[in-house]
Amino acid sequence: MAAELLVLVKHDCEVCDQVLPVLDAAAVAGAPLRILSQSSPEDTAAQARRVGLRSVPDTDVDLEVSARFDPDAVPTVVLLDGGEERGRVEGLHRARLAELAGRAGAELALDGLPELRPGCASRTRDPDVAATLAARRARAEGRLRARALELGALEDPFEALHDRGLTDGLPGVPPTPERVVGMLEYTGRDPQDVVGAVPPYGGDATVEKVAINAVMAGCPGEALPIVLAAVEAACVESFAWHGLIATTYPAGPTVVVSGPLAAETGMNAEGNALGQGNRANVTIGRTLQLVGRNVGGGRPGVEDRATHGQMGKLGSCFAERLDETAPWPGLAQDRGVPADETGVTLMATEGPRVIVDQLAREPEGLCASLALALESVAHPKQRLAFDALLVVGPEHGRVFREAGWDRARVQERLFELTTSPAGELARGAGGSPEGIEPRFVSDPDMPVAKFAGPDRILLAHAGGDAGLFSMVYGSWAAGEIGSAPVTVSVEPWR
Amino acid sequence: MTALETLEILDPTAEVDPEGRPLAGRPPDLRTIALVDIRKPRGDVFLDELERLLRERGHEVQRTAKPTFTKPAPADVRKEIATRCDAVIEALAD
Numbered sequence A: 001m002a003a004e005l006l007v008l009v010k011h012d013c014e015v016c017d018q019v020l021p022v023l024d025a026a027a028v029a030g031a032p033l034r035i036l037s038q039s040s041p042e043d044t045a046a047q048a049r050r051v052g053l054r055s056v057p058d059t060d061v062d063l064e065v066s067a068r069f070d071p072d073a074v075p076t077v078v079l080l081d082g083g084e085e086r087g088r089v090e091g092l093h094r095a096r097l098a099e100l101a102g103r104a105g106a107e108l109a110l111d112g113l114p115e116l117r118p119g120c121a122s123r124t125r126d127p128d129v130a131a132t133l134a135a136r137r138a139r140a141e142g143r144l145r146a147r148a149l150e151l152g153a154l155e156d157p158f159e160a161l162h163d164r165g166l167t168d169g170l171p172g173v174p175p176t177p178e179r180v181v182g183m184l185e186y187t188g189r190d191p192q193d194v195v196g197a198v199p200p201y202g203g204d205a206t207v208e209k210v211a212i213n214a215v216m217a218g219c220p221g222e223a224l225p226i227v228l229a230a231v232e233a234a235c236v237e238s239f240a241w242h243g244l245i246a247t248t249y250p251a252g253p254t255v256v257v258s259g260p261l262a263a264e265t266g267m268n269a270e271g272n273a274l275g276q277g278n279r280a281n282v283t284i285g286r287t288l289q290l291v292g293r294n295v296g297g298g299r300p301g302v303e304d305r306a307t308h309g310q311m312g313k314l315g316s317c318f319a320e321r322l323d324e325t326a327p328w329p330g331l332a333q334d335r336g337v338p339a340d341e342t343g344v345t346l347m348a349t350e351g352p353r354v355i356v357d358q359l360a361r362e363p364e365g366l367c368a369s370l371a372l373a374l375e376s377v378a379h380p381k382q383r384l385a386f387d388a389l390l391v392v393g394p395e396h397g398r399v400f401r402e403a404g405w406d407r408a409r410v411q412e413r414l415f416e417l418t419t420s421p422a423g424e425l426a427r428g429a430g431g432s433p434e435g436i437e438p439r440f441v442s443d444p445d446m447p448v449a450k451f452a453g454p455d456r457i458l459l460a461h462a463g464g465d466a467g468l469f470s471m472v473y474g475s476w477a478a479g480e481i482g483s484a485p486v487t488v489s490v491e492p493w494r
Numbered sequence B: 001m002t003a004l005e006t007l008e009i010l011d012p013t014a015e016v017d018p019e020g021r022p023l024a025g026r027p028p029d030l031r032t033i034a035l036v037d038i039r040k041p042r043g044d045v046f047l048d049e050l051e052r053l054l055r056e057r058g059h060e061v062q063r064t065a066k067p068t069f070t071k072p073a074p075a076d077v078r079k080e081i082a083t084r085c086d087a088v089i090e091a092l093a094d
Helices: A014-028 A041-051 A061-069 A094-103 A127-140 A157-163 A177-184 A207-217 A221-234 A241-246 A260-264 A279-296 A363-374 A394-403 A407-417 B043-056 B075-084
Strands: A003-009 A033-037 A076-081 A084-090 A148-151 A194-198 A203-206 A252-258 A317-319 A343-356 A386-392 A419-421 A447-449 A457-461 A469-477 A486-489 B007-010 B032-037 B060-065 B087-091
Touching: A003 A014, A003 A061, A003 A094, A014 A033, A014 A041, A033 A041, A061 A127, A076 A094, A084 A094, A127 A177, A157 B007, A177 A207, A177 A221, A177 B007, A194 A221, A194 A279, A203 A207, A203 A279, A207 A221, A207 A279, A221 A252, A221 A260, A221 A279, A221 A343, A221 A486, A241 A252, A241 A279, A241 A469, A252 A260, A252 A279, A279 A317, A343 A363, A343 A386, A343 A457, A363 A386, A363 A394, A363 A407, A363 A469, A386 A394, A394 A469, A407 A457, B032 B043, B032 B075, B043 B060, B043 B087, B060 B075
Parallel strands: A003 A033, A252 A317, A386 A457, B032 B060, B032 B087
Antiparallel strands: A003 A076, A076 A084, A148 B007, A194 A203, A252 A343, A343 A469, A343 A486, A386 A469, A419 A447
């Protein structure tokens, strides 16, 4: 096959305007030369009239040829031999153009043109076009494998997501291939790596599927590794996500992020950390719930049998405050994640509630206050069946920090103080039929622990500078009989 | 790039529909019936009454239980029921 020249141009480029008449004349004279425009047929025809071409260049439909040669600038002249590229000139460079054309046996009348002029950015470099091409490439290379859903021209994409049962009641960002490919840039993992099998139906959460749901949730890309770690943790068998989705109890996964990545992602560990307003906090938790709904298939009122539910089931996530105000190292680090890494701790919880103590200034009294409130998790008569996640606020944390009480000491003291006499916990005591079966109560004065161990009171530190408050999340049925908290490092997902 | 008339989005689901299963054939003989306690409070009260009614009618009853109501029944429990019994009644309680 003989050598030929392929020329890529666009309509809104002065350098193309200058070069096109020369190329057009050479083509008319029989040079082996093919001109393709990156612009629309209408714009290309208008340009041909404007600069006086005898034939209107063809259009590079969907930029397929441009994407293949991927030039930075146009005009680009590529020398092809048997379909293989043998050389190219991007922009106007008279000497090099003449040399390249000569190798194809063509002569270009370049006299009168500037010696050197950089071209204009190729259309493939426009951000919107580049994203589309990246998505197309990802599809061709098998990195994107999700089924494509076509939304009609008259369909509102936001309404369509609701109509197809793919959202949680809030609008979702339409997960276009461009957005999903952009999201996948934030992890080094292969999009087809499986993060876990999501209950109740055991759907495979690939990195790609998690990224699609992250886009829908409005998640910032920087937070994707945290989301992936949270999905990994949720799929660990001891977390019992299947039961958590199906239960009548008002519980869902709460994500606690501990470590430097929290701040780098823009997460909030300070004022209103457990509330609204921070994009990463809100959307990390939301993505995890959307993965449960979409990949796992757990739908409220169908597989999810919650009696009441609670707003944290839209998503529940906060970062731990680990600055100089922190009374102890992070929760994830306490549970085995290396000190310089970021960890995610997942716990099946109900919504949080406040514990007010504005008077305690020493740790013993503060523990007594916190313990009183912890007794009420689930029900004061419920014993050993529920864990607690206690989020100590900075003004309470200061009391422990200044007294030098580490996490283990606070846990031990809270465990000791959350005991009650068996007689007060028996069925019928206080007029309430709930409680311990009388046959288990041999001595009414025998102390009965609230929690199954000191380590079943998880301690985190978060919140704003002002307010003598802590927050407590009661767990779902805990430990062996239910869900155990799971901590994983974010590192493998970066 | 030509103007798109439609918008392409990627399917956020696992792209598997839960398998639809027809009802099992009615067993010709209901001699042995499994009663499964999922371990919710007072599930035993309900199952005790069912057992009494079934025995009155001449059925044999096998009582079995899940280790915890929070998790799916282990494969061994399901297999034992399938092997030994003609039908199963599960008390969901609450």
